[in-house]
Amino acid sequence: MAQWQEVSEKSKLHPKPVGLVLQYGTAGFRTNADHLDHVMFRMGLLATLRSINTKAIIGVMVTASHNPEEDNGVKLIDPMGEMLTPAWEVYATQLANAEQDHLITVLKDLVQKESIDLTNQEAEVFVGRDTRSSSARLSDAVLDGVTALDGRSKDYGLVTTPQLHYMVCCCNTRGGYGKASVEGYYSKLSQAFIQLTKSAPNRTDDQKCLLVDGANGIGALKLREMEPYLQGALKVSLFCDGTGGKLNHQCGADFVKVQQNSPKGINRCCSFDGDADRIVYYYSDDHGRFHLLDGDKIATLISTFLKELLTKAGLDLKIAVVQTAYANGSSTRYLEDTMKVIVRCAKTGVKHLHHVAQEFDIGVYFEANGHGTVLFSKAAEEKIQQLCDDSEGERQGAATLLKNSVDLINQTVGDAISDMLLIEAILAIKGMTVQQWDAIYTDLPNRQLKVKVSDRRVIDTKDAERKTVSPAGLQEAIDRLVERHQDGRSFVRPSGTEDVVRVYSEAATQVTRLLNHLYLNQPLHTGVFTFVCFCVCRFERHFIKHCRCL
Numbered sequence: 001m002a003q004w005q006e007v008s009e010k011s012k013l014h015p016k017p018v019g020l021v022l023q024y025g026t027a028g029f030r031t032n033a034d035h036l037d038h039v040m041f042r043m044g045l046l047a048t049l050r051s052i053n054t055k056a057i058i059g060v061m062v063t064a065s066h067n068p069e070e071d072n073g074v075k076l077i078d079p080m081g082e083m084l085t086p087a088w089e090v091y092a093t094q095l096a097n098a099e100q101d102h103l104i105t106v107l108k109d110l111v112q113k114e115s116i117d118l119t120n121q122e123a124e125v126f127v128g129r130d131t132r133s134s135s136a137r138l139s140d141a142v143l144d145g146v147t148a149l150d151g152r153s154k155d156y157g158l159v160t161t162p163q164l165h166y167m168v169c170c171c172n173t174r175g176g177y178g179k180a181s182v183e184g185y186y187s188k189l190s191q192a193f194i195q196l197t198k199s200a201p202n203r204t205d206d207q208k209c210l211l212v213d214g215a216n217g218i219g220a221l222k223l224r225e226m227e228p229y230l231q232g233a234l235k236v237s238l239f240c241d242g243t244g245g246k247l248n249h250q251c252g253a254d255f256v257k258v259q260q261n262s263p264k265g266i267n268r269c270c271s272f273d274g275d276a277d278r279i280v281y282y283y284s285d286d287h288g289r290f291h292l293l294d295g296d297k298i299a300t301l302i303s304t305f306l307k308e309l310l311t312k313a314g315l316d317l318k319i320a321v322v323q324t325a326y327a328n329g330s331s332t333r334y335l336e337d338t339m340k341v342i343v344r345c346a347k348t349g350v351k352h353l354h355h356v357a358q359e360f361d362i363g364v365y366f367e368a369n370g371h372g373t374v375l376f377s378k379a380a381e382e383k384i385q386q387l388c389d390d391s392e393g394e395r396q397g398a399a400t401l402l403k404n405s406v407d408l409i410n411q412t413v414g415d416a417i418s419d420m421l422l423i424e425a426i427l428a429i430k431g432m433t434v435q436q437w438d439a440i441y442t443d444l445p446n447r448q449l450k451v452k453v454s455d456r457r458v459i460d461t462k463d464a465e466r467k468t469v470s471p472a473g474l475q476e477a478i479d480r481l482v483e484r485h486q487d488g489r490s491f492v493r494p495s496g497t498e499d500v501v502r503v504y505s506e507a508a509t510q511v512t513r514l515l516n517h518l519y520l521n522q523p524l525h526t527g528v529f530t531f532v533c534f535c536v537c538r539f540e541r542h543f544i545k546h547c548r549c550l
């Protein structure tokens with residue numbers, strides 16, 4: 001077939017480094033930008049086939065989000081704006097790793113397995129990219145892949161990841177979710193925000209101003225573009241806006257969450273990540289102590305607000321919060337015991353949380369790192385709309401607030417801009433300061449760090465990544481260490497976006513131990529953490545040695 005000939009010829013312009021093996025991970029492919037040209041071309045091919053297969057528009061976002069500037073990556077977006085379905089992640093990995101002379105065989109195999117009819121089929125792919133210097137050439141490679149299979153493409157250029165998710169959903173619902181343009185996105189969210197904050201007439205000037213760390217990335221650019229649409233309802237002071245510093249370097253949501261520190265010299269504000277799909281809030285108290293309000297605190301604020309409105313509106317809708325293993329134990333306890341909300345735990349990766357959240361009328365899902373959103377079932381949205389139309393007084397007021405919240409939330413994926421506006425609106429309506437929000441519950445002291453090991457794949461997990469299955473003996477060793485600490489909890493898991501193993505620990509108190517100084521040179525943090533890091537490295541060495549013996 002002439003088409004395969006063309007694909008084969010064009011793919012030679014995007015050669016795969018021989019022997020390079022990559023995995024479609026937590027959120028697509030990620031590695032050093034120099035190794036990704038062939039992956040991008042092939043993801044253009046894959047998105048085109050997926051578009052034919054689903055008879056819908058598919059999105060391809062070129063970004064490595066929170067990773068360093070030198071990296072890049074790609075996230076694929078399914079028809080309703082959700083992440084690529086897991087079955088196709090397998091195809092993505094096979095395609096990315098096929099050596100040049102096997103590429104067509106792998107493609108034909110996929111076409112046959114999914115019964116894709118390549119004749120007279122229309123395909124359309126939306127492409128977007130972040131501000132990394134490598135992103136323009138890599139998104140050209142995606143476009144090349146789409147053209148090679150005769151697909152149509154629309155290049156949205158510089159957009160945040162959530163904006164591209166929004167565009168895909170808008171087009172596939174024929175405008176049902178909004179207008180498929182950045183202006184449509186800005187108008188929809190701004191109008192909903194303005195309406196919501198009308199319910200807070202006593203908002204002080206202080207509450208109308210917010211410091212935003214744009215991670216030196218696309219979020220800064222887009223928030224600046226959006227400001228006029230907000231008509232003064234929120235005054236944003238942007239820093240790390242990309243004019244001076246390096247992307248994600250000592251700034252951004254990941255830096256703030258992991259280092260538990262604010263970018264230099266900054267007080268009350270929020271931070272986005274490199275592609276603006278995550279957000280965390282923080283402030284310094286009068287003693288200069290740093291306070292982080294992460295995804296858990298955000299989920300608590302939003303679910304409390306929604307639950308109160310449901311009660312006022314007299315609506316019997318099932319609301320749940322979905323978290324991951326990283327959720328602070330205090331947040332889970334508060335949600336379950338005080339808020340009486342259903343809490344579920346999913347594997348890391350918003351794609352996993354999204355699916356669990358879909359099981360409820362209202363599913364609030366957030367990873368502790370600030371990645372998340374809220375999903376409303378179709379039936380829930382209809383009931384809210386009906387109550388807005390049919391009721392009066394306090395019930396109608398609550399229903400209207402719920403309706404405006406639905407409009408403000410980007411339900412396709414976690415969205416730093418949309419989340420920020422929702423949080424600001426809730427704080428204004430509840431007349432709450434960031435300090436009062438922070439005081440809802442007290443986080444257990446916790447630490448999260450990356451450990452570089454020679455092969456992160458030796459670690460396998462179960463129970464939503466809260467327990468390790470292999471190497472044998474590691475979990476027992478962790479358990480022995482953890483049980484010595486009140487409210488202790490710890491787990492290890494291989495990262496799906498970086499070549500590292502992540503270690504998380506929390507306990508009732510922070511303990512200074514000599515080992516902290518010896519191994520990590522960290523003056524004060526949960527003692528368990530050091531031990532677990534130590535265990536991971538020790539077990540990995542043991543395991544690898546064992547394998548070699550075999």
Ligand code: G16
Nearest residue numbers: 026027065066349350495496497498
């Ligand atoms: C991505 C995913 C998140 C995940 C994070 C870290 O975030 O979308 O769901 O929490 O990676 O994943 P891991 O611990 O497996 O490296 P982003 O913002 O980088 O796209």
